[in-house]
Amino acid sequence: MVTAFMEKTTENQAVQSSSQSHKESILKVNNLEIFYGEKRAVNGISMDIEKKSITALIGPSGCGKSTFLRSINRMNDLIPGARAEGEIIYEDLNILSEQINVVALRKEIGMVFQKPNPFPKSIYENITHALKFAGIKKKSKLDEIVEESLKKAALWEEVKDRLHKSALSLSGGQQQRLCIARTIAMKPTVMLLDEPSSALDPISNAKVEDLIVDLKQEYSIIIVTHNMQQASRISDKTAFFLSGDIIEYDYTEKIFTNPAVKKTEEYISGRFG
Amino acid sequence: MNSKTADRIATGVFIAIAIIIISILVGLFSYILVNGLKHISLDFLTTPSSNVRAGGGIRDQLFNSFYILFITMLIALPLGIGGGIYMAEYAKPGKITDIVRSCIEVLASLPSIVIGMFGLLMFVNLTGWGYTILGGALALTVFNLPVIVRVSEDAIRAVPSDLKEASLALGITKWHTIKTVLLPSAFPTILTGAILAAGRVFGEAAALLFTAGLSTPRLDYANWNPFSSQSPLNIFRPAETLAVHIWSVNTQGLIPDVEDVSNGSAAVLVLSVLVFNLLARWIGSMIHKKVTASK
Numbered sequence: 001m002v003t004a005f006m007e008k009t010t011e012n013q014a015v016q017s018s019s020q021s022h023k024e025s026i027l028k029v030n031n032l033e034i035f036y037g038e039k040r041a042v043n044g045i046s047m048d049i050e051k052k053s054i055t056a057l058i059g060p061s062g063c064g065k066s067t068f069l070r071s072i073n074r075m076n077d078l079i080p081g082a083r084a085e086g087e088i089i090y091e092d093l094n095i096l097s098e099q100i101n102v103v104a105l106r107k108e109i110g111m112v113f114q115k116p117n118p119f120p121k122s123i124y125e126n127i128t129h130a131l132k133f134a135g136i137k138k139k140s141k142l143d144e145i146v147e148e149s150l151k152k153a154a155l156w157e158e159v160k161d162r163l164h165k166s167a168l169s170l171s172g173g174q175q176q177r178l179c180i181a182r183t184i185a186m187k188p189t190v191m192l193l194d195e196p197s198s199a200l201d202p203i204s205n206a207k208v209e210d211l212i213v214d215l216k217q218e219y220s221i222i223i224v225t226h227n228m229q230q231a232s233r234i235s236d237k238t239a240f241f242l243s244g245d246i247i248e249y250d251y252t253e254k255i256f257t258n259p260a261v262k263k264t265e266e267y268i269s270g271r272f273g
Numbered sequence: 274m275n276s277k278t279a280d281r282i283a284t285g286v287f288i289a290i291a292i293i294i295i296s297i298l299v300g301l302f303s304y305i306l307v308n309g310l311k312h313i314s315l316d317f318l319t320t321p322s323s324n325v326r327a328g329g330g331i332r333d334q335l336f337n338s339f340y341i342l343f344i345t346m347l348i349a350l351p352l353g354i355g356g357g358i359y360m361a362e363y364a365k366p367g368k369i370t371d372i373v374r375s376c377i378e379v380l381a382s383l384p385s386i387v388i389g390m391f392g393l394l395m396f397v398n399l400t401g402w403g404y405t406i407l408g409g410a411l412a413l414t415v416f417n418l419p420v421i422v423r424v425s426e427d428a429i430r431a432v433p434s435d436l437k438e439a440s441l442a443l444g445i446t447k448w449h450t451i452k453t454v455l456l457p458s459a460f461p462t463i464l465t466g467a468i469l470a471a472g473r474v475f476g477e478a479a480a481l482l483f484t485a486g487l488s489t490p491r492l493d494y495a496n497w498n499p500f501s502s503q504s505p506l507n508i509f510r511p512a513e514t515l516a517v518h519i520w521s522v523n524t525q526g527l528i529p530d531v532e533d534v535s536n537g538s539a540a541v542l543v544l545s546v547l548v549f550n551l552l553a554r555w556i557g558s559m560i561h562k563k564v565t566a567s568k
Contacts, residue, residue, distance in 0.1 A: 105444075120457075
């Protein structure tokens, strides 16, 4: 496996050039392959994800970026026939290993989805739902975490007077910030965002983007996005995916101003995809 | 014929079908109620039936109907919802699941008299219980289980998968997700299915003829010991239900007021089902509001 990884990196100069990072890495991906039945969706990718920074995954539809994202907290386990090979190392453990406690893993590596998906419960219960399951029963403690996470998600001022109203009464942008708040409440270390603002209007989108940049102080964020401007505005590093390969992975500034690979330039300038 | 005419004809046909269905329903209802309501009195509802004299009531039959319904649902709902959860969330697609699904469909289409005969073999003879409420309830469970399994499975599958993903992504186990996210969302649909099943149970006669029997012992409503043979709560006693009573007075009744008793019973049966449905729907929407915090 190690030799395969070496071959891959020497083959691809762009990937190699990204290895000089300032920050410590939180996730190390080694030669990750993901299959849906017989079909290979991700072809042996390797990358290091930096701690407390925003990593954007860009690329045309079907390039494997969402598949990769969903493998980091094992959400692909839900898809019959999906399997992953290779390694994603988090705190010296391979996330993909059979021995991993998936429930515990998902508490550490939270996820926010493309479509806001609050539970059909009250705003308060949306946040306490998972906390109660995790064993926090004391009302005062729950109240405290609800307030804290709503504040971090920049939603507290808007909802503090109607915490016990249905979450479905919120606007789409508020619902998405609530989904981020309930993920924050679990105190994760990594947050996976799957096109979190693509279903929102421009104003809500801007609010969610500001929020994501704030969250970088405490969390390592990986975001899949189809919006080039969004990737260039908020991310520290960007990986360009194409047909299941990482074509280029580097600092966002470099990717958007002086990409090493011609394909990358073509994609970000909108010539395909 | 142009498409506009075709569209108009289709609209007309469907309106006509709706009118036919509604008039059948209204006609049937008013026939039963007009003939039956005048025989319903407090006396009719609270005196035991008589085998030979006129003026008997339906006290025991009414109680038996509700009691058998209750016992049936007590057995059928957990089994049926459990089966639905299994089919929707745990069964892996494949041959075995397909066979299980075909079995459920075949079971759903069995004639109730066949289930009655099966119940006679299983719950009356093989167990040696004789005609009992429990035997009747088990036969009705066989009769109802496929419907409840099917309804629960469909209701759980209809919950948007992003809700399930949201819960799992927060580090919640599958079972807790089913319990706290999927089932509450599926609840109104499951309830509607359960009400329809309950209506069928309440009006069922054929499956009970040979399982719960055609007679009721002399009951003492002050006796709440479920092991006493005179207690209405005893599940090991024979019990004639309202629907069976209508059938039996009409086929083998010796009382002079056969028609009055059966018309009155029919009206009580129909009204009970109606009240029961409305009540269950009301309770269901209350619970749903409470669970989802919606208005």
